[in-house]
Every structure is written in structure tokens, then in C-alpha cells.
Amino acid sequence: MPESIRRRAREDRDEAAPRGRRSDAIENDGGIFRKGFASLTELALSGVQVTACAVxxxxxxxxxxxxxxxxxxxxxIGKVLLLIEVAARISARDGAGTGSSGSSFDASRPASRPRPVRPGPGAEALSILNRTANDEIGDSGLWQHLQxxxxxxxxxAALIGATSDNLATNVLLRRIGLxxxxxxxxxLGLRRTLLLDIVREERGPDDAPQLSVGSARELAILFGRLHAGTxxxxxxxxxVRGWLSLGTDLSMVAGAFGLDPLAHVGADHGLRLFNKTGTDAGxxxxxxxxxxxxGGVSYAVTMRFNDAELSGRLAVLEAMRVLGTDFLEYVY
Structure with missing residues (x-):
């Protein structure tokens, strides 16, 4: 990857190193989300780095x-940026939106010709992509287990939204390009939120140090814009909302909402959710x-912690669910 991007990622990583103390940059608006604030503060004092934003x-x-x-x-979470590019190409080439500045999946078709809106999926959405040995990757996802x-x-895209599918991510990135x-x-105006690399089993010195980076405020605003359709x-x-609404990981903040992890595309007790999670060591x-x-809330929360003991991980997940309970009380 370009040295400038690698250097920027490392600088951001160093800037964000856990300090083991509560941040001075906190807005709590007279007691809104008190339980979540207290829970996150306790974690921060124990050495967990907390970044969070709710809008x-x-x-x-x-x-x-x-x-x-x-x-x-x-x-x-950076896979959301890939989904946005995929969706923009589909909407542009199938005539359903203003589209992408990039090329389409099928470059042989003329781009200047207007196309009518179709009731079903268009040709771009149905373009077939093959997996290769270089794309193969383990961990999250279903495609690696299918024939x-x-x-x-x-x-x-649906596999990425539903299970954060690593193999599907690499296949799409090979076609589209980082x-x-x-x-x-x-x-989209994102300065601190980037997808840095393909998914790798191991990261060497010449690879990006992380799959993706992001700021909580940029991510919360981005998800709010997805909700608004802008x-x-x-x-x-x-x-993008449709793909993300398939997400099966409700182990973090969304664990407080009481939704069926395998079926929450529609409203349930008046609640609607679309989200994306990210999991790595610590x-x-x-x-x-x-x-x-x-009402509604767009949110982003990231925890960096010492994952040497299971108790530390469980404390982080519990704090995220406590914050989710505050969000639930705000919208319900």
C-alpha cells in the first residue's frame, strides 16, 4: 500500500494509544445517558481506550x-465504505440513482446511455464474481463454508452486511480496488475513516497495520446520513441500509435492543436497526x-483493551450493552 497511507495509519494509531484515564473531551448534556457514561468512564479509568459518539x-x-x-x-467497520461504493455503482449503472464517479462492474456497456429504473435487481447487481485462491480467508463469513x-x-454485499464475510470482501475489493x-x-468528507487494506490472516511490515480506522463522530454522522438517504x-x-439490516452480530451495543439476531429487517415493537460491527484482538x-x-439515534462506539483475560473482554461487552440500554430508553 502507499507509504503515505501506511504512515498516516500508524500516526493515528500512536495518537490513539490508550492513556488509562478519563477523557476531558466529554459532552453529557446534563445527564443524558448517565448509565452508559458511568460504565464507559469506569472502563477508561481501568485502562480501556473508549471512543464514542451518539447523534x-x-x-x-x-x-x-x-x-x-x-x-x-x-x-x-471499514467494510461499510466498500458497501457504499458497491451500492453507488449498482444504482448508477442500473439507472436508479445519480451513481458513482468510478467505473461500473461491466465496463463494456456504454456509461452515457440513460437506463430506466427497474423493478428488480439490474445487471450490475447480478454480475457474477469468482473467488480465487488469493481471496481465501478465514474467520468471519459464510462463503468460505459454501461450495x-x-x-x-x-x-x-449481502454476505458482508449479514456476516461481515471476509472472503466476499476480498473478492469485491479485488474487482473494485482500494x-x-x-x-x-x-x-463523502471522511478524513479519519478509511478502509486501509484487504482482509489478511497476518499483517507484515509492508501491510497496513489495521484493516480499517475511523472516528466515532464521522461514523455516527455517516450512519445518520445513510438513514436520511444522503x-x-x-x-x-x-x-446499504438493506444489506446492513441483515447483520447477525448483536453482541455489542445492539444486544440491549431485544431484537432477533437472525431476523430484524422490519420493525419489532416499533424498533428498527441497521448496524455494522468490528471485532479483532483487543x-x-x-x-x-x-x-x-x-425518535432515533445514530451511534458509534469503539473499545481498545487488553484482551489477555476473558474478564476484560466481558467487561467491555457489558459496558457497550449498558450504553445500548441508554439508547433504547432514548428512542423508546
Missing amino acids: DLGSGKVLFSVDDHLSVPTAS VPALPVSDL DTVRARAES VVDETTSQL IRSEAGVITGPR
């Missing part, structure tokens, strides 16, 4: 923040949108 969807007001300007490792050697673009995803992020255009935002991260009868 009211109606007013755009920041409701809660802890070091939300820092760019920290976010594991798989099918190729899948449509839209199915790969530079294109990076350009899309920059066009990320590229409404069709692009809707596609990292738990989540960004999402939860809406309910009283």
Missing part, C-alpha cells in the same frame, strides 16, 4: 461523545442507527 437523528445534535475525534482501529465458486455482486473505495470516502443518493443509501467496535417511537 439525534431529528436535530443532528451530538448527544454523547468521548474522544470522538480520534481515528482508531475499527476492524471490519459455490461464484456469486452475484449483490449477494456478496483506491476507488478511498476516493469514495474522501468524496450518502451519494437515496437508492445508494437504501441498498478491539470491539460498532456503528449503527436505532429508531423507535420517540
Whole structure:
């Protein structure tokens, strides 16, 4: 990867190193989210690095923040940037939106020709991509356990949204390219939120030190824009929301919402959720949108901690769920 990007990622990593104390940059708005604030403060005092931000969807007001300007490792959350680029290409080539500045999946078709909106998935969404030996990767995802050697673009995106599928991520990145995803992020005004690399089993000295980095405020605002339909255009935002609503990981903040991890595409007791999580050694991260009868919140939370003992990990997950309980009380 380019040396400038690698250097920037390492500088952000050093800047964000855990300090073992409560941040001075905290907004708590007179007691909103008291339980979550207390829980995160206790973790920060024990040496966990906490970055968090919550934004009211109606007013755009920041409701809660802890070091939300820092760019920290976010594991798989950066895959959302890939999904945005995929969705923008699909909406552009199938005539359903204003689309992408990049090329389409099928470059042989003329780009200047207007195309009508289709009731079903268009040709771009159904373009078939093959997996190769170089794409193979373990950990999260289902495709590695399936026999099918190729899948449509839209199915790969759905696998990423549902299970953070690493193999599907690498196949799409091989086709699209990291530079294109990076350009899309920059066009959205993201300065501290980047997808840095493909998914790798091990990271060497010439590889990016992290899969992705992000700031809590940028991520919370980005997810709020997805909800509002202003990320590229409404069709692009809707596609991304649909893929993310399939997410099966409700082990963190969203664990407080009482939703079925395998089936929460529609409303349940008036609650709607779409989110993306990131998990790595010593990292738990989540960004999402939860809406309910009283309103909605876009949020992002990342924890960096010593993962040597299971008790430390469990404390982090419990604190994230406590914050989720505050979000639930706010919207419900």
C-alpha cells in the first residue's frame, strides 16, 4: 500500500494509544445517558481506550461523545465504505440513482446511455464474481463454508452486511480496488475513516497495520446520513441500509435492543436497526442507527483493551450493552 497511507495509519494509531484515564473531551448534556457514561468512564479509568459518539437523528445534535475525534482501529467497520461504493455503482449503472464517479462492474456497456429504473435487481447487481485462491480467508463469513465458486455482486454485499464475510470482501475489493473505495470516502468528507487494506490472516511490515480506522463522530454522522438517504443518493443509501439490516452480530451495543439476531429487517415493537460491527484482538467496535417511537439515534462506539483475560473482554461487552440500554430508553 502507499507509504503515505501506511504512515498516516500508524500516526493515528500512536495518537490513539490508550492513556488509562478519563477523557476531558466529554459532552453529557446534563445527564443524558448517565448509565452508559458511568460504565464507559469506569472502563477508561481501568485502562480501556473508549471512543464514542451518539447523534439525534431529528436535530443532528451530538448527544454523547468521548474522544470522538480520534481515528482508531475499527476492524471490519471499514467494510461499510466498500458497501457504499458497491451500492453507488449498482444504482448508477442500473439507472436508479445519480451513481458513482468510478467505473461500473461491466465496463463494456456504454456509461452515457440513460437506463430506466427497474423493478428488480439490474445487471450490475447480478454480475457474477469468482473467488480465487488469493481471496481465501478465514474467520468471519459464510462463503468460505459454501461450495459455490461464484456469486452475484449483490449477494456478496449481502454476505458482508449479514456476516461481515471476509472472503466476499476480498473478492469485491479485488474487482473494485482500494483506491476507488478511498476516493469514495474522501468524496463523502471522511478524513479519519478509511478502509486501509484487504482482509489478511497476518499483517507484515509492508501491510497496513489495521484493516480499517475511523472516528466515532464521522461514523455516527455517516450512519445518520445513510438513514436520511444522503450518502451519494437515496437508492445508494437504501441498498446499504438493506444489506446492513441483515447483520447477525448483536453482541455489542445492539444486544440491549431485544431484537432477533437472525431476523430484524422490519420493525419489532416499533424498533428498527441497521448496524455494522468490528471485532479483532483487543478491539470491539460498532456503528449503527436505532429508531423507535420517540425518535432515533445514530451511534458509534469503539473499545481498545487488553484482551489477555476473558474478564476484560466481558467487561467491555457489558459496558457497550449498558450504553445500548441508554439508547433504547432514548428512542423508546
